[in-house]
Amino acid sequence: MSTTPLLAVxxxxxxxPLAGGALGRRRGWLAALRGVDLDLERGECLGLVGESGCGKTTLARCVLALERPDAGSVRFDGAELTRLSARALRPVRRRLQVVFQDPHASLDPRLRVGAIVAEPLRIHRLVRGAVLRRRVDTLLETVGLDPTLSARHPHALSGGQRQRVGIARALALEPELLVADEPVSALDVSVQAQILNLLGELRRRLGLALLVISHDLGVVRQVSDRVAVMYLGRVVETAPADELFATPRHPYTRALLAAVPLPEPGGVPHPPLAGEPPSAAALPSGCAFHPRCPAALAECRRDEPPPVPPGARRGAACVLAMRQESLDSTA
Ligand SMILES: Nc1ncnc2c1ncn2[C@@H]1O[C@H](COP(=O)(O)OP(=O)(O)OP(=O)(O)O)[C@@H](O)[C@H]1O
Ligand SMILES: [Mg+2]
Structure with missing residues (x-):
């Protein structure tokens, strides 16, 4: 068995660049990602959560090689994506697919469902004719849609059905990793659970690895084995999902949990998140969370806490959490 993670960031x-200076000159830089480390194992579902603007989509775009980072590396099955040419990337791209937030915007309205799902297979010239049609039918069935929907246009489908079409298209090339960026935030709450269940089921059946991105901890909780919490361009906590929800360590994770309307039986309520979400264009000194942190110390204003070591089973980038951890381990 290979010990390399499927994905290692x-x-x-x-x-x-921040525009808007005098004469349209650059005012400086906005740091969307500030040194992110992340591992994803084969067949694993990692949830990535954090407020709007913390860098989730930027991270996804770098992982999908749609964007080049300014520094750092993205290794997929050992291959360094940031150094591959467009040509060398092509075969890797097949193994990494994406499902977008808004199926209405991401499906070509002029095409019928069958053509949308068939498109990746056509582009990669994998199958055609009757074999292609059968493959499309199978893909639609895989995502719980009736193959007769092939003849419809996306606008004739419900939001949930459209997202299933988006997933079927993403599965067409039999990827090993599916990145789902806010896969349910454009859907009615009643449909959200169905789509999340489908993702979980696909993962089990097809052995897919999933990176599920959401601003909503409730969404991430439903599907993830492990969760990474992001704040202003950094991962501030990672833990197995059940542990993260039972015993969050970073004050930011605690505050996020307090905003989820799921009371823990017998649990102590966490202090809610105070203050404005800060901007990546004007980062605070020290720990980026300190202006909103109910437990901030003087040193938090000055020193940035060390990042969670990649590959750690669990960890928080917070001096208080780190002290608590070492107390716990000596107790
Ligand atoms: N192409 C771009 N040019 C300039 N700034 C950008 C660009 N893309 C993202 N940003 C900025 O980078 C930061 C991170 O954005 P990103 O879209 O990755 O956040 P996000 O966590 O996905 O947010 P959301 O939950 O709203 O989708 C934000 O401050 C955003 O304004
Ligand atoms: Mg986003």
Whole structure:
């Protein structure tokens, strides 16, 4: 058995120029990713959660090689994606697929469902004719859709059905990793659970690895084995999902949990998240969370806590959490 993770992200940095200075000159840089480390094992589901603007989509785009980071590395099954040419990337791209947030915007309205699902197979010239049609039918069945829907246009489908079509298309090339960026946030709450169940079921049946991105901890909780919490371009906590929800260590994770309307029986309520979500364009000194942290110490204003070591089973980038951890381990 191979011990290399399917996906290994190390020290990922992505900055965007800030326009708006005098005469349209650059005002500086916005740090969307500030050294992200992340591992994803084969067949694993990792949930990535954090508030709007913390860098989730930027991370996904770097993992999918749609965007080049300014520093750091993205290794997929051992291959360094940031160094591959467009040509060398092509075969790797097949193994990494994406499901977008808004199926309405991501499905071509002029095409019928059958053509949408068939498109990747056609582009990669894998199958055609009757074999292609059968393959499309099977893909539709795999995502719980009736193959007769092939003849419809996306606008004739419900939101949930459209997202299933998006998933069927993503599965057409038999990827090993599926990145789902806010896969249910455009859907009615009643449909969200169905789509999340489908993702979980596909993962079990097809042995897919999943990276599920959401601003909603409730969503991530439903599907993830492991969760990474992001704050302003950094991973601030990672843990197995059940442990993260039972005993969150980073004050930011605690605050996020307090905002989820799922009371823990017998649990102590966590303090809610205070203050404005800060901007990646104007980072606070020290720990980026300190201005909103109910437990911040003087040193938190000054020193950035060390990142969670990649490959650690669990960890939090917080001096208080780290002290608590060492107390726990000596107790
Ligand atoms: N192409 C771009 N040019 C300039 N700034 C960008 C660009 N893309 C993202 N940003 C900025 O980078 C930061 C991270 O954005 P990103 O879209 O990755 O966040 P997110 O966590 O996906 O947010 P959301 O939950 O709203 O989708 C934000 O401050 C955003 O404004
Ligand atoms: Mg996003």
């Amino acid at each position: 190390r020290g990922l940095v992505r900055r965007y």
